[in-house]
Amino acid sequence: MIWTLRTLFIAVVCLAFTGVLAASIWTIADKPSPVNLPQLLSENLDRSGVEHPVTAVLLNFRSYDTLLEIGVLVIAGIAGISMAKTATLEDPELRTSDSLLYALQRWFVPLMLVLAGYLLWAGSDRPGGAFQAGAVLAATGVLMRLGGIPMEFLRPGRLLRLGLALGFTVFLLVAVASAIGGEAFLAYPPGITKTLIVIIESVLTLSIAMVLLALFVSAPVNDAEDSEEGSSS
Amino acid sequence: MTLWLMAGLLFTPLAWAVLTLLTDFARGRLVTWGGILVQVLVSLGLWLTVARDGGFYYGLGGWDAPLGIELRVDGLAVTFVLLTAVVASACGWHAGIYIDPDKPWHRYFWPLFWFLWSGLNAVWLGDDLFNLYVGLELISLSAVGLVALGGKASALRASLRYLLAALLGSLAYLLGVALMYGQFGTLSIAGIASWLTEHPVPAGSGLALALMIAGLALKTALFPLHQWLPPAHGIAKSPVSALLSALVVKASFYIAARLWLELGEPLGNLVSAQLVGLLGSAAVVWGSWLACRQLQLKQVVAYSSVAQIGYLFLLFPLTYSVSESVSLQAQQGITLQVISHALAKAAMFLAAGNLILSVGSSRVDALAGVSRFLPFSLFSFGLAGVSLMSLPPSGGFAAKWLLLQASLESGQWWWVLVLLVGGLLSAAYVFRIFRASFLESPESDQFYHPARSLEVIPMILALLALGLGLVSEQVLSVMALPFEVEGSP
């Protein structure tokens, strides 16, 4: 009884919330916004170094967002591997030796690697970019892991931590180099903007794939424990 | 010069996060202490610059708002940057000694610590709605990672609850951001505020502000959305609890306060302002009451945080449709409350960690006899308590005094009752800890003695909280500084 009443109450609250939100959206949608950001953006696009506006926003106009966003990914990766207490993140039990999977893998892994490369390159003038490429790359890694291909670099050692931090580090170094060069923090020097963005995108792809794969692999667990503060067990 | 300070402020925490990720705990500690030095110097330098020349806007990447992300470097922001530098260095110093370097997973403490710090700096300086969201997530995820570090079931339970609450809060905030962008076409808070001063308020814009403030209130653990806070703050390692209580909850409150002060007058209304104030008052009473009834020492301190956060939300009614001077008084009172609570609560958690380390149990009744053995830590705990009880000359007293004046002058006398009851109840839970520790225990004196430096750190913080009341004039004068000439830094 109480359960039903509670469900009913929550349902009513959520319905009311949806209604108010939809009404608000309906009202807002009628009026044009006072600032025309897309126009401002297209006026400045040729100074950004890339042709695709979304990539320009991500890696030039609002690059600070992207820098912090990669930081968030790295945090998730760190917190994830901090849960794994063994010397290796690989759990042999989770490998499947399915012959179909194995056959599929031989076709798919190279294909997916090429696709990741294409997505990365496409980002400069059409939809695509570091994150999409990184996601495909991570999916390749997941497929390889399921098929039992050993991946030594996934030990929680220095190599993995270096891989997690690589994209972030390069991004940060470019940001600081621009500050040392006398521009503002995160401003790319004119002329080599495109080169820098391509470099950043490539290392970001690797790092994003690495973080996602590390999180996928570190989800299985073992029994190591830490004693709670104060309990002298 | 300013360029260097800004780059240093934004760059050092992120760079040190990477550096410490590549080392083990012991080496990470040395690297961190070096980084703390840099960060403190840079924060102090920026504070002095702003105190001398006034605030400015700083466009990142050379792009100004609304196209790029602008940082707002004003007196309030640099004061909080400096506060963060003080509290975080104290916690970092304490953690380096307190945390066991032999557990392999403790190496991940340092990178998370530095990411947390960089997120805090991003939030204090942020003036872009979406950038603030990313900053908040940076803070939340690293805080959750710090709580979960060690991976015990109870810690995971607390951190999962914390994570889900934080994520829901962020989504509500982001939904508000989406509505704001749809309505105004810009993400710059200053841009929206200046447009609103010249034009009539468009219909349907109140919901965006309400959603954002509700989400942030959940992240700040405003009553009745506070249940996630005590387990998370209680179970984390003491330096982590200190960071969470002193700084992390303040970040989301800071954004809510900034939004309210810039946009509350046109977009808010009287009922919601009074309602938020009422919830804050309920938090003061209910949090203090529960703090009196907890059996675990750190739970007492954590519930005390719920109560002290409640005071902060009195900002909303005390700045809505009141005279300029009352509003300023309320803002100053709340700022002092944030600073004094940050210092006092960090001191309290660190001292509590020492006490727990010494008696080997986290229960309040296990403290019996510790007064003879660890008087220094207990004294720090008490000094911090003086600030929470708002006795003169502490910063807490100065803060409550300003709030009292603001309530009386705006005719909202009912908040005075909250201030009085809250003060009495906080005295009750602080004295309860003292009573427990002055009891003589029949058992033998099996106490472990923590390192001397562990005891010094909370004492310094507690003294700072206590002395804040004496220098509140100077602190507040920097915050009230006007902006430089509009536009270029």
Add this chain to the structure above:
Amino acid sequence: MTAPLLYALVGAMLCGIGLFGLLRLSHLLRKLLAFNIMGSGVFLVMVGLPQHQGGQDPVPQALVLTGIVVAIAATALAIVLIRRYYHLSGMTSLEGETTSREGGPE
């Protein structure tokens, strides 16, 4: 009614559904799925609303991309925490001990 406005309204509905799931469900994985549904709703509102009248706008598209990455990071971290929590305590929800025998994920 244009297509972007429809996206925004559907987004509002997804927000409501996700909110209901977050408040009502107790299984942690379901809560996490509800969070993702609500997140998708927010992203739809974010990308739909500004493009209703202004035409194509790359800024919200970029913001949503950033938002998705942040949501993925949070989701992945939550799954790691949930799996370890289940492994250690055998529980799939945060509510009291009584619900612990509901059975775990396959």
